[in-house]
Amino acid sequence: MPEYKAPVRDMKFVMQELLDCEQHYQQLGYQDASIDMVDAIISEAAKFTEQVIAPLNQIGDEQGCTFNDGTVTTPDGFKDAYQQYVEGGWPTLSQSEEFGGQGLPHSLNTAIGEFSSAANHSFAMYPGLSHGALATIEAWGSDEQKQMFMPKLVEGNWTGTMCLTEPHCGTDLGMLRTKAELNDDGSYSITGTKIFISAGEHDMSDNIVHIVIARIPGSPEGSKGISLFIVPKLSVNDNGEAGENNGVSCGSIEHKMGINANATCVINFDGAKGYLIGEVNRGLNCMFTFMNAARLGVANEGAAAAEASFQGALAYAKDRLQMRSLSGIKNPDGPADPIIVHPDVRRMLLTQKSIAEGGRALVAYLAQLVDIGHAESDKAKKVAAENKLALLTPIAKAFLTEMAVECTSHGIQVFGGHGFIKEWGMEQLLRDTKISCIYEGTTGIQALDLLARKVLGTKGELLKDFAADVGAFCMENSQNPEMAEFIKPIMAYAQDWQKLTETIGAKAMQNPDEIGGASVDYLMYSGYMTLAYFWAKMAKVAQEKLKQSDADKDFYQAKIATARFYFQRMLPRAKGHDACIVNGVDSMMALDADHFEF
The missing domain is CATH 1.20.120 (Four Helix Bundle (Hemerythrin (Met), subunit A))
Structure with missing residues (x-):
């Protein structure tokens, strides 16, 4: 199994030397985000990732999640690692201080997200989805909803999900059947089934807050009649604590090609109490807050996968002896030369390296645009940043994930037959990575969004x-x-x-x-x-x-x-x-x- 080392030096190069994060943070009023603070956080995140999260990657793949009568158990070590993650304050890093967060920039959290995704894709998805739920509630929720849900989500004791897909309804969300009926107290009764819900059920947090799209009876057909709701797994009492089951259950978990340690669930809502976010029939507008945050996160997964595969392939290429260099013996004391001397191996390694490091720079730049969207007071600068983000997000999401599949395939190829064997861990990277081309809109959907809406449409x-x-x-x-x-x-x-x-x-x-x-x-x-x-x-x-x-x-x-x-x-x-x-x-x-x- 490759021993993952967080690319701290290159991350600092991108953030500090290429993008001048110190000036960027000071201009936006992030006074606490000094270079010393950034260095300390990145170093501690690297240590936590390497020592706690990375060692669970192969265990998680081998054991997977287990399902028993609606209960999902994560692999050995995951629950304890997540508890350490919470105790370390990592979920609070870039969240609002009003709700218990540290108020640090989004881009700093994105850097740390690459480390955890490269080290253990399945683990990283549990807290990663919570960030999208938080962003959606913060942007569109009422003050009462924010007080009800955000503190627990921010501290990490509750986690979040995104519930879009139904058995008959994938990308074409206008076909959804989940319904939301108004209750006397102003809440809604949510009934329906959602599938492919990542982290939809697990044993790592005290409650799971689902962000759910549904149709209110009488609403228009198609996407114009979609509304958005907060639906907790467990009901929430007046003190903000989790109570009884809220009519939310896990019907099964999927048996997948990869990311086996992240539970991909069928979630049933049987008259579950939900709370409308935003306006009636404006659910997709609100949902795009979650989806856009998730798309940037998936782009980060692409760069992370390329980095992880590069590290494994590089170490092997320096050690594995096979044949002699065409330009002359390079290892005279050995029976053959290390395979890194061969041009075709160099081609694969440099492809991985160029995508990992180039992708890191692109994602870091986009994360800074998110910072500007959150904290910039100059409206013109804010609009310019949001326009660039709108254009580049589908490019980053689709291009980096497609290239990550190529890079992880190269990782297997560098190992030769050993790459196809599970114990080396290289084939897991390819299996875990392919889903990133599908998440949050397939490559084809991202391409249509870019060309039809973002370019020709404007x-x-x-x-x-x-x-x-x-x-x-x-x-x-x-x-x-x-x-x-x-x-x-x-x-x-x-x-x-x-x-x-x-x-x-x-x-x-x-x-x-x-x-x-x-x-x-x-x-x-x-x-x-x-x-x-x-x-x-x-x-x-x-x-x-x-x-x-x-x-x-x-x-x-x-x-x-x-x-x-x-x-x-x-x-x-x-x-x-x-x-x-x-x-x-x-x-x-x-x-x-x-x-x-x-």
Whole structure:
């Protein structure tokens, strides 16, 4: 099993040197978030992750969760680890001080979230889902609801879930059947069944607060008639304590490809008492607070998985002896050379490294945009940040998770036959990671959101702000010969990005299916382009640091070398997606549905 080590040095590089988190936090009024505080929190989080959470990863996969007559038991050690997590104050980190939180920036919590997800994906999901529930209640709940639910959720003694999917209803939420009938006291009686509810039932917290979409009788059909409710597993008394069962039960848990230690549940609501959040029939608007937070969290899972697989593959590649280098013996005292000398192994390792570190930079940047949305007083700056977040979130979520599947597959491949064997832990990473491409909207759904809604739907307005940032960076460095190998490609790909957008828009005027045909390729092109921008920025920082001193010389040289690999071996993949887009949708739709036979 790979021994996970939190990438503390690289996380500090991204937060402090690339994104200047100290200035960012001070400008937003996070006075307690000094560099010393950030360093201390990241170091302690690394220690907790490595010593408490990571050792449970393989145990959790082997044992899984167990179901017995509605009761779910997590694997050995999970309950105790979660209790330590709560006692350490980790759930409170970025939550409002009004409800018992520490009031620190969201982006700091995101950094720690990568550590826990890389170390133990299943464990990280339990507290991770609570953050979305908290964000939804804080944004849309009444004062009474906030006082009723947030303190316990903030401290971590209660956890939260998101309940959307039903047996007949996945992405098309307008088809839901769960109903909410008004009670005399103003609450609602919730009846229906939800499936695929992550962390929907477990033994780690005193209560579970479900955020549930349902339809009030008489509401419009489709998505326009959806309302949102808080439905606790156990009723909550006037003192804010959990009481009797609230008509919520777990019907079963799923037996899955991966994330076996996280209970994926069928949850039945049998007249459960629920509390309306926001306005009647405006549930999806409220729910997107949860979903957008979750999408950023899933993007973080992608970067985390790439990092975890890279660490395992790198350690093995340095140790495993197989064949001799084509350019001459590198290990004369051994019977063969370590496989890290072989170019194809280097290709796989550098693919993992470039996605993990590039993804870390992208996610950290998006998390800072979330900080601005929460704490910025200047309305124009706040709107600009939210626009960039809206554009880049589907790119980050879908691109990083698709690339994470490739990276975890490379991890198995580096090990060869040993990678296919469970005891090494590499195949678990692939199994655990695939779900991230599906969570919170599949890659296809994210692609449609990006192209149809965010880009074409705004006539390119959302694309302009981020494109302007890319253009400004290129202009600032256009006369720097050391940056030419990065700036020239970015400028060319950025121009093509704009042309592709215009091409798709023109084609869609004649055939709307062109949007669906182009969307995933457009998203992947956007992902390669976006990561190239961040790799260029990281290369620039590394170059400047090397000019200042020899301190950490190897680290900065590795950063530049990885940027060069990304530009020469990863970014050109975007051209293939370009060609697919230009070729259009006709070949996809030519075959009649009845002719798909086997």
